[in-house]
Amino acid sequence: MPAQLDHLIVHSSDRFASARFVTDLLGAPEPKAYGPFATVPLANGVTVDYADSLVAPDRIVSQHLAFLVSEDEFDEIYARIVERELPHWADPGHQEPQRINHLHRGRGVYVDDPDGHAIEFLTHPYVTNG
Numbered sequence: 001m002p003a004q005l006d007h008l009i010v011h012s013s014d015r016f017a018s019a020r021f022v023t024d025l026l027g028a029p030e031p032k033a034y035g036p037f038a039t040v041p042l043a044n045g046v047t048v049d050y051a052d053s054l055v056a057p058d059r060i061v062s063q064h065l066a067f068l069v070s071e072d073e074f075d076e077i078y079a080r081i082v083e084r085e086l087p088h089w090a091d092p093g094h095q096e097p098q099r100i101n102h103l104h105r106g107r108g109v110y111v112d113d114p115d116g117h118a119i120e121f122l123t124h125p126y127v128t129n130g
Contacts, residue, residue: 011053019050066120
């Protein structure tokens, strides 16, 4: 059986603030405590588990998390981004501010969470094989 991703641990300066940032944009339920984590369950059974980092906030290493969402969900997420006046970009390099992209037969947008992790929402997976 091919391996499947079960969970991802993301270090943060405030585990619940970071988890809520994502769940608020997704329109998902409140994150739940699971041991030392604030857990964000996803539709495919994977969880994103936010942990309070043991290093200073300025030493947290930025990660990139990409969430595949439907077209309708993207519209709702993007409306929340605009409503909250969050800085966002059409690209991961932050060269196209306050825009979305139309790559890979879909749409995408990037925002940074409170700790600088790049959060991407996209409507079509990237084509990497064939």
